[in-house]
Amino acid sequence: MPATSPSPTPDASFIQVEKFNYAYGDHQVIFDVDLDLHRQDITALIGPSGCGKSTLLRAINRINDLVDIARVVSGHIRIDGVDIYSPEVDVISLRRNIGMVFQKYNPFPRSIFENAVYGLRVAGVKDKQELEEAAERSLKLSALWDEVKDRLHEPATGLSGGQQQRLCIARAVALQPRILLMDEPCAALDPIATARIEDLIAQLRGQFTFVIVTHNMEQAKRIADKTAFFYKGKLVEYDDTMEIFGNPKLKLTEQYVTGRLV
Amino acid sequence: MMSNESANPFAGDQSSAQRRETTVRWLLRLSTFLIVAVTVSIVAHIFIKGAPITFRKEFPFVNVKFLTELPGTLHVIFDKQGNAIETDVNGADGIKKQLGDNFREEKTISYSGGGILGPIVGTALLVVVSVTIALFLGVCSAIYLSEYASKGKRVEMIRLAILNLAGVPSVVFGLFGLGAFVLTAPVLTDTPHERSLLVIPLLFTKLSFQGWDTCVLSGGFTLAFVILPVIITASEQCLQAVPQGFRETSMALGATRWQTIWRAVLPFATPGILTSSILGIARAAGETAPIMFTAALAFKDKLPWQKDMPPLPADAGMFAHWEQSVQRFLGIFTESVQALPYHIYTLAARIPHNEYSERAQYGSVFVFLVLVASLAATSIWMRRRLRGKYKW
Numbered sequence: 001m002p003a004t005s006p007s008p009t010p011d012a013s014f015i016q017v018e019k020f021n022y023a024y025g026d027h028q029v030i031f032d033v034d035l036d037l038h039r040q041d042i043t044a045l046i047g048p049s050g051c052g053k054s055t056l057l058r059a060i061n062r063i064n065d066l067v068d069i070a071r072v073v074s075g076h077i078r079i080d081g082v083d084i085y086s087p088e089v090d091v092i093s094l095r096r097n098i099g100m101v102f103q104k105y106n107p108f109p110r111s112i113f114e115n116a117v118y119g120l121r122v123a124g125v126k127d128k129q130e131l132e133e134a135a136e137r138s139l140k141l142s143a144l145w146d147e148v149k150d151r152l153h154e155p156a157t158g159l160s161g162g163q164q165q166r167l168c169i170a171r172a173v174a175l176q177p178r179i180l181l182m183d184e185p186c187a188a189l190d191p192i193a194t195a196r197i198e199d200l201i202a203q204l205r206g207q208f209t210f211v212i213v214t215h216n217m218e219q220a221k222r223i224a225d226k227t228a229f230f231y232k233g234k235l236v237e238y239d240d241t242m243e244i245f246g247n248p249k250l251k252l253t254e255q256y257v258t259g260r261l262v
Numbered sequence: 263m264m265s266n267e268s269a270n271p272f273a274g275d276q277s278s279a280q281r282r283e284t285t286v287r288w289l290l291r292l293s294t295f296l297i298v299a300v301t302v303s304i305v306a307h308i309f310i311k312g313a314p315i316t317f318r319k320e321f322p323f324v325n326v327k328f329l330t331e332l333p334g335t336l337h338v339i340f341d342k343q344g345n346a347i348e349t350d351v352n353g354a355d356g357i358k359k360q361l362g363d364n365f366r367e368e369k370t371i372s373y374s375g376g377g378i379l380g381p382i383v384g385t386a387l388l389v390v391v392s393v394t395i396a397l398f399l400g401v402c403s404a405i406y407l408s409e410y411a412s413k414g415k416r417v418e419m420i421r422l423a424i425l426n427l428a429g430v431p432s433v434v435f436g437l438f439g440l441g442a443f444v445l446t447a448p449v450l451t452d453t454p455h456e457r458s459l460l461v462i463p464l465l466f467t468k469l470s471f472q473g474w475d476t477c478v479l480s481g482g483f484t485l486a487f488v489i490l491p492v493i494i495t496a497s498e499q500c501l502q503a504v505p506q507g508f509r510e511t512s513m514a515l516g517a518t519r520w521q522t523i524w525r526a527v528l529p530f531a532t533p534g535i536l537t538s539s540i541l542g543i544a545r546a547a548g549e550t551a552p553i554m555f556t557a558a559l560a561f562k563d564k565l566p567w568q569k570d571m572p573p574l575p576a577d578a579g580m581f582a583h584w585e586q587s588v589q590r591f592l593g594i595f596t597e598s599v600q601a602l603p604y605h606i607y608t609l610a611a612r613i614p615h616n617e618y619s620e621r622a623q624y625g626s627v628f629v630f631l632v633l634v635a636s637l638a639a640t641s642i643w644m645r646r647r648l649r650g651k652y653k654w
Contacts (some may be wrong), residue, residue, distance in 0.1 A: 063514050068412040106507035108526060119515035122525065168511070175516065248366035 014209055015060060015179070020198070022052070022059055028073060029055050031233045037226075042201065044224035044241065045103040046217065048261070049065035051230040053213050057181050060084075060211065061098040062091050066067070086204055096123065097173030103184040105165035108154035112139075112148050115156045115167055119175040134174050141207075142170035143200050162193025166200065173208070180208040185214060193251050205250040217257055229253050312628025315621055327378045328625055332563060333605070336618055338374030340367045348618075352373050372613050373561060373605070374622040378629060383549055383565055384478075384599030384631075386623040386632070388557060391482025391595065392489065392546045397539055399486065400493030403602045404535075407494075409509075409523050428491035433551040439484030440555040445473040447480070478566065481557020489542035490551050494539030500531040533648040540641040544634050550603040558604040560612065566597040602630045 022030035023246040030052045036045050045053040057251040058064040060077060062084065076083045084094055096119070107115045116135040117125075125131060135152065144166045148159070156167055165185060172180060182201075186194040201210065201223050214220050220227050221241060228238040229252075235251045239242060248254040255261040318325055337354040339347045341364045347357055358365050411417045446459060454461045454470035462469040474480045504527050512526035513519070550558075569591055574582055609623040 061514060063510055064511060066510060092516050092518060095514055098514075100511075102507055102511065104507060106505060108508060108511075109530060118512070118525070119517075122512070122515060122517040122521045148587040171511075171515065247350055 003242065012030070013037070015211070016076075016078040016081075017056070018076045018078065019055070020077060021073035022055060023067040023071055023073050024067065027047070029233050030059075032075070033230075033235045035228060035238060037209065037211060037234055039077060039209055040206050041225045042205060042212065042223055043228060044220035045211065045228050046212045046215070046220055047229060047230035047256070049215075050232075052233040053228075053230045054183055056230075057183055057211055060179070060181055061095050061100055065091065080141050096175050097177050097182060098179045099124045099169075099177040101165070101168050101172050101180065101182045101185050103187045105161060105168050105170070105188060107159075107167050108165050109155065109157050111214075112156045112159070112167060114176055116170050118171055123175070135170075136176035138170040139167075141173050141204065142166045143196070143203070144170055147257045148164060160193070162189050162196055165189060165193070167199060169197075169200065170226075173204075178209060180204075180210050182210065182212040184213050186214075186216065188218065189253040217245070218261075230258060231256070284412070297479070297594075308624065308631055311620075311624040312631075315625035316628050316632075325377075325625075329382070329629070330379050331377030332380045332565070333373050333378060333561065333622075334376035334563075335373070336371040338369045338371065338618060339365065340369075342497075343365045348375075369618075371618045373608055374613070374619045376606065377628050378602070378622075380562055380565060380600040381605040381626065382629065382633070383604040384558065384601040385603070385630075387478045387566065387594065387599060388481050388485060388553060388601060389543055389547050389637070391478055392485035393539060394548075395483060395486035395491045395544055396493050396542055397535075400490050401497050401535060404494050404497035404501055404524060405528075407517065408498050409527065415595065424491050424494050427487070428495075432488055432549050435484055436555050438487070438551040439480055439552055443474055443480035443483050444476055444556055446471055447474050448485075449474065450474075474596065476555070476557055476559070477596045478557055478599055479595045481553040481601075482595075484552045484556045485546045485549060488549055489546050492545065493535075493538060493542050494536075497531070497535045500538065501527060502535030503534065504530045533645045536641055536648070537645045540638045543637050543641070547630075547634050547637070548603055550607055553601055553604060556599055558598075558601045558610045560597050560604070562598065562600050565612050566594040566599055567591075569593050569597065574577050597603075602626060602633070606630065 013036045015035075015245065017033050017035040020030055020033045020035075021028060029050075033052075033056065035042075035056075038175075045057060047053050048191060055064065055070075055103060059072070063068045065222070075222075077085065079094075079098075082089065086093060092234065108118065113135050114121075116138055117131045119130055120134050127136075131227055136149075144163060147163060148167075156164065159167060165188075169180075169185075186197050189197065198219065204210075212224065224241045226238065227244040229236045229239045229244060231252060235250060237250050239249070243249075245257050274634050289567065315325055316325055316328060334350050337349050337351060339349065339357050339361070341347070341361050343364075349357055354368065358368070407417060407420065411420075448469050448471050449465075450467050451470050453474075454468055455472040458470040458472035460471040478593065508526045508530070509522055512522040569590065571586055571590065574586060606623060606626050609619050609626065613619055
């Protein structure tokens with residue numbers, strides 16, 4: 001789907017990043033980032049390695065809390081108006097509402113079915129029928145159902161790389177989150193598998209609010225409504241994808257998207 | 263041959279560097295072969311001397327008596343023709359009477375008669391108790407170190423302490439076990455021993471720090487501490503080997519840290535942890551010093567469950583029978599036992615050496631070796647099965 005198509009819902013701030021500063025120990029990696037992500041949009045975060053885009057992504061579901069020395073220096077991230085770093089927030093239920101897909105596809109070495117329902121299992125769902133329905137729904141959503149419906153109880157590690165990554169997407173959408181975070185979801189895949197993942201994201205447009213980190217400019221152009229360009233921990237430019245790639249306001253952005261920034 | 267042939271530029275010139283290279287290679291090769299040769303000769307020696315005692319040429323092909331009887335004193339009776347008849351204490355008088363005037367001499371050799379069932383059972387019990395305790399404690403602390411503790415100086419100190427524990431000589435563990443478990447560990451009792459260090463009255467009974475005496479439990483705990491460092495270190499490595507991505511994915515799906523460990527880390531580390539416990543089992547079975555003061559006896563004429571119990575009244579109900587069975591089972595762990603390594607030590611060093619004691623000794627060593635090897639084989643088999651199930 002071309003990036004020029006209008007977003008399905010009118011602009012409504014959903015994820016608000018405010019004056020956000022983030023550090024690993026004494027090493028600050030995100031500086032004063034202000035960013036409003038819109039409901040149901042697909043937003044691409046681009047920028048050279050080490051620019052802080054992955055860290056920002058991992059700060060949205062607080063998975064970076066696992067890194068001992070990671071900390072918020074100042075600022076806020078609000079989702080639907082709720083400051084997710086405030087002490088009252090339950091991190092577990094926050095993460096249940098935010099799906100995440102990682103760069104390296106990493107299904108657990110269990111069956112396809114068990115992978116698809118992992119989130120429900122840890123949420124305490126025991127009802128067999130409910131689990132089966134959820135597995136079918138999420139595998140259909142991730143366009144994997146037809147390929148695996150006859151071998152749900154075979155090991156997930158027997159699938160191809162692209163199938164494994166779609167299983168990871170199924171696993172993430174099984175909990176029916178509102179947000180899907182993707183950290184370079186196609187970096188480990190071949191072009192055909194990449195195209196299938198991009199098709200899938202296009203199909204899911206409007207059902208989730210996507211935030212996708214990518215190094216692939218063409219991918220950002222193809223799938224994203226909005227693009228945010230980061231450089232050395234700062235947000236340089238954030239606009240419609242068309243504008244960022246076709247008519248960047250800043251020289252730095254233009255240099256990067258045309259591949260002239262070293 | 264042509265005289266003007268130029269010298270081959272690649273022809274070998276035995277320079278000193280090359281000679282040194284050859285020397286080093288042979289030195290390394292010989293060292294390696296020497297180790298193999300020593301291993302093979304140990305195993306062959308024990309096999310040649312021990313197998314004939316354990317196995318029989320005719321059906322049932324194993325020496326049943328040796329494997330199923332308790333050790334006892336061996337009586338060897340010589341007649342005037344120089345024939346030797348082996349028997350136990352009960353058979354000696356009969357044979358002497360039978361021989362009559364033909365009787366010349368009787369030799370008695372302690373511990374060398376009968377079989378080695380007592381030591382086998384004792385070692386098995388000690389291994390089971392110690393490996394259970396060590397695996398539980400070891401895996402728990404490995405999980406803490408690998409998954410919960412934040413990386414820093416404190417964790418490094420703990421690791422250093424664990425490594426130091428591995429370097430403590432085993433006889434020190436023996437003395438520690440004597441002090442801690444045999445003489446001090448707390449028991450619940452109504453009638454505390456008079457040498458009890460501390461008695462805390464509870465509602466219906468008393469908690470007395472009077473020790474557990476020499477028994478399977480004391481020995482098992484002591485051995486557990488001997489093998490703990492190996493198990494902690496290896497378990498921690500196995501946990502670290504599970505991809506970080508599994509943890510992140512699991513947490514991103516809303517799992518708690520413990521759920522993540524239980525469902526997405528521990529199952530995949532288990533094969534490795536089991537393998538590491540092989541080392542623990544072999545070590546626990548082989549240690550002599552830690553059990554000398556805490557669990558093992560040179561000689562015992564009963565198996566741990568052959569304890570005298572007051573006879574039950576004829577009208578005793580189901581419950582009384584059940585209660586006595588439970589007591590009998592628990593009693594196993596509060597009995598002292600014989601153990602294979604200690605039995606071998608006794609035979610080799612505490613009685614005069616002769617062909618009869620040597621026979622019992624090599625038989626025990628052979629059985630011991632086979633036992634440890636089969637334990638290891640079981641663990642390897644379990645590991646391979648699990649490894650096939652969880653591959654990433």
